[in-house]
Amino acid sequence: MTRIAMLGIHHLEQCLLIETRSDPHPWGRVNWLRSLRDDHCLGYWQGDELLAISAYTLVLDDVSLLNIVVDNDCRGSGVGRRLLTEGLEWMQQFGGARCLLEVRVSNTVARALYSKLGFVEDGIRKKYYPLGDGHEDAILMSADLPLLV
Numbered sequence: 001m002t003r004i005a006m007l008g009i010h011h012l013e014q015c016l017l018i019e020t021r022s023d024p025h026p027w028g029r030v031n032w033l034r035s036l037r038d039d040h041c042l043g044y045w046q047g048d049e050l051l052a053i054s055a056y057t058l059v060l061d062d063v064s065l066l067n068i069v070v071d072n073d074c075r076g077s078g079v080g081r082r083l084l085t086e087g088l089e090w091m092q093q094f095g096g097a098r099c100l101l102e103v104r105v106s107n108t109v110a111r112a113l114y115s116k117l118g119f120v121e122d123g124i125r126k127k128y129y130p131l132g133d134g135h136e137d138a139i140l141m142s143a144d145l146p147l148l149v
C-alpha cells in the first residue's frame with residue numbers, strides 16, 4: 001500500500017538517510033531542517049517505509065521545486081513521476097499556477113523526468129552549482145499547472 005503525505009521535522013533523519021544513500025549532491029541537514037520547517041515537503045511511503053522525498057516553495061503563484069529524491073532501490077518504477085505530479089497538484093491548492101526549477105546540466109535522468117511531465121527549458125544559469133574544483137551550469141525549466149499529463 002503506497003501513499004503520499006506531508007513531511008514534518010520529525011522525518012528529518014529519514015530524509016537524510018534517503019538523501020545520503022541516493023543523491024549524488026545531497027542537500028545536508030541544515031537545508032532539510034529549514035525546508036521541513038518552512039517549506040511544503042511531501043513524502044512517498046510504501047507501508048511504513050519512506051521511499052522518496054520532495055520539497056516545494058510558493059511565491060505568489062510560482063511554485064519552485066526545491067528538491068526531489070527517490071531512494072536508489074526504487075528508481076525507474078514511476079515513484080518520482082507520481083510524487084512530483086501529486087506534489088504539484090497539492091501546490092495548486094495553495095495557489096500555484098506555474099512551477100519553476102533548476103537542474104544540473106549533467107542530470108539527464110531528472111531532465112528526462114521533467115520533460116516527460118511537460119516542463120520546457122527556459123535558459124541556462126552559468127556556473128550555478130559547485131562541482132569539485134569548479135562549477136556546473138543549471139538548466140532553468142518551467143511548466144504551467146496543472147501539468148498536461
Ligand SMILES: CC(C)(COP(=O)(O)OP(=O)(O)OC[C@H]1O[C@@H](n2cnc3c(N)ncnc32)[C@H](O)[C@@H]1OP(=O)(O)O)[C@@H](O)C(=O)NCCC(=O)NCCS
Pocket residue numbers: 022023024067068069070071074075076077078079080081082102103104107108109110112113114116
Ligand atoms: C530524478 C529522479 C527523482 C527520478 O525518479 P524515478 O522514480 O527514478 O523516475 P520515474 O521512474 O518516475 O521515471 C519518470 C521518467 O523519468 C525518466 N527516467 C527515469 N529513469 C531514467 C533513466 N535511468 N534514464 C533516462 N530517463 C529516466 C523517464 O523519462 C521516465 O519516464 P518513462 O518511465 O515513461 O520513460 C531520481 O532519479 C532521483 O532521485 N535522482 C537523484 C536526485 C536528483 O537528481 N533529483 C533531481 C534534482 S533536480
